[in-house]
Amino acid sequence: MEQAEKETTLDHHGQDEELTPEDQMSAYTEAVKSGLYAKRSGLVGKYDNVRRYWEDEVTRIFLRPHLSKLIDRCRANMYRLRILDLGCGGADGYELLAGIRQRDADLRTTEVTMITDEILGLYKGVDLNEDLLDQARQIYGDNPKLSFEVGDFTKPLDCIRESKPFDLYFTSFGTFSHHNDDETAVQLLCDIASHVEDYCVVVCDWLGRWSYEWQDLWTNNLADLRNMDYVVSYIYDEEERELRRDSLEHLLLRVMSRQEADAIIKEASRRAGVEIRPLNFFDRSVITGRHMDTREYNRHAQPMRMAVNSLHETNIRTDLSSLTFNYVPKPGFDFINDYYEHLQMCWNTLVEHAAHLLTVFDEEKREFDPELEPVPASYPPALRDMMERLRLIVRGTGWLGYGLPRENIIEPQLGYALRYLVCNLQRGQGCGHGLVSVLEISKNGTSS
Ligand SMILES: C[S@@+](CC[C@H](N)C(=O)[O-])C[C@H]1O[C@@H](n2cnc3c(N)ncnc32)[C@H](O)[C@@H]1O
Structure with missing residues (x-):
């Protein structure tokens, strides 16, 4: 009888019955090795x-x-x-x-x-x-x-x-x-x-x-710098970057x-x-390149890429003040300084507008309270368009409740609005x- 019971158990469960918990770990090991268990994140890495x-x-x-x-x-x-x-x-x-x-x-x-x-x-x-x-x-x-x-x-x-x-x-x-x-x-x-x-x-x-x-x-004398020593440090977060500092790959690249x-x-x-x-x-x-976050070649650079990555990350709420851009001009480069200063003013105006919309939107009334001031006609068209677009987005979705409208709709749309602004203001001169x-x-x- 004992023998019959044992055989019945084996019939049902085959070799599984013999597996120890340690043996079963191989399934997880296999999954990890396949790469499909990797914790991918849009906040860091090559495909951020x-x-x-x-x-x-x-x-x-x-x-x-x-x-x-x-x-x-x-x-x-x-x-x-x-x-x-x-x-x-x-x-x-x-x-x-x-x-x-x-x-x-x-x-x-x-x-x-x-x-x-x-x-x-x-x-x-x-x-x-x-x-x-x-x-x-x-x-x-x-x-x-x-x-x-x-x-x-x-x-x-x-x-x-x-x-x-x-x-x-x-x-x-x-x-x-x-x-x-x-x-x-x-x-x-x-x-x-x-x-x-x-x-x-x-x-x-x-x-x-x-x-x-x-x-x-x-440099104003272009012959002084033709190829830069480009360090591939950006694929790691700050802590790992420093740990790996001596083994990081360097490339010689023409600017x-x-x-x-x-x-x-x-x-x-x-x-x-x-x-x-x-x-x-x-x-x-422009201002969101990978080395903004590393500050390898500009001691004034701010982690703008990290802030924009956060805007597009599902379920993550971004502190919009992290998007405020402070351009530090370099003496002797007036043409480029003018371009970046104009971009800074437009970018920050759009970020502040988004923050204001979120503050004054009344979710119950589904209206802005107090009402919004009109956008000055003197602003560049791309900025005006994006300010209006964000107003419509906050008004249309800010009351939704379920699905985290700020994190999952409004913030990504602020990202697209900033992207549109930068694309419209870029001049194809080598500033990106x-x-x-x-x-x-x-x-x-x-x-x-
Ligand atoms: C910046 S990566 C870009 C790779 C890919 N096109 C992409 O968009 O992700 C530059 C690529 O150029 C390749 N490369 C560099 N010098 C090369 C050469 N002289 N001939 C052929 N490929 C080269 C590198 O191996 C690398 O794959």
Whole structure:
């Protein structure tokens, strides 16, 4: 009987009955090793909230009209879009491009991305780093339209010689600053110009020379500082950063102004004998670059990125005073000081307006009490628009109660309003963490 009972128990539970609590821990160990148990946070790390909701999205907004015209061109001529990503890393550039949405997608549309399976012919990523290429292959290796190859873009012909021409020659997130020597940047543009058959768009993504993050390094004699010693310390929080100080990675990266980029493009155009025409320059991450929080290169920098990350973090309430920006001017840089001081005034006015709206909104009456003063007509249009938008958002959602309307609706919308303001005020001069140039090469004279 005892034997029969034992067998019945085994029938029901099999080997599980034999497992000790320690044995069962292997399930958790496995889960942790898979990476899927990682405590991801939008407050820190490479893919923090500013990266996802500001930098990726803003780049997409600026690239959208150019990609749209390229796709129209492909459709008109009955061929599929071909993209070359130079310094593709783990394929972040592909994800950036694949996430560009159609401008006119309304609330009902579910197919919103511009690069559809039907239009994509080939995305080819080239990088020197085998580990990053492996990472890209692990994610996208099954897709026959995506290929990842080892290549050095400072020897451009090696990357493009074997391939048919591309429609888009692309770099992202500071990759063009890996040209420490301008000659290699000029040569790359020349080689692209000779490789392309008829028409293409080129995106050059540099580090901005005049970012407030590295104000200590600013110099009026540009020859004094061409490449900066860029320390990759920002991926850690403050405590870990200091613990790892001696083992942090350093990169030598070219800092670029609009003036210098223009000179490189002009020289490449002259040498190639083909017009390489700038279509757009934009400053990405002005006052919210990663080194604002580290203060590695500006003793006056404030942790603005941390404050904006908090605005976009679910269920977290932000102290809005942490968003107040105090620009400390650098003597001898009037043009740049004027720009930053104007930005500071507009930014802080919007932050104070948001704080005021939250203070005077009466949740029971669903009205502002006392009533709001009108926004001065003298304010810049982008600021006026965002102040009005925030008024509508607080009035429309401030009484909702459930779902934490301040943390989960109003604060992220304040983030988007600040993003809109900064994008409207940027001048594409190199005042952001990134300076992005969109260029076109047209051999038959037709422009996009
Ligand atoms: C700032 S990371 C950007 C990576 C990726 N494009 C992104 O947006 O996240 C720069 C990339 O350029 C690659 N790189 C640097 N110098 C290179 C070279 N001479 N040839 C090819 N790739 C290079 C690095 O390995 C790295 O993946």
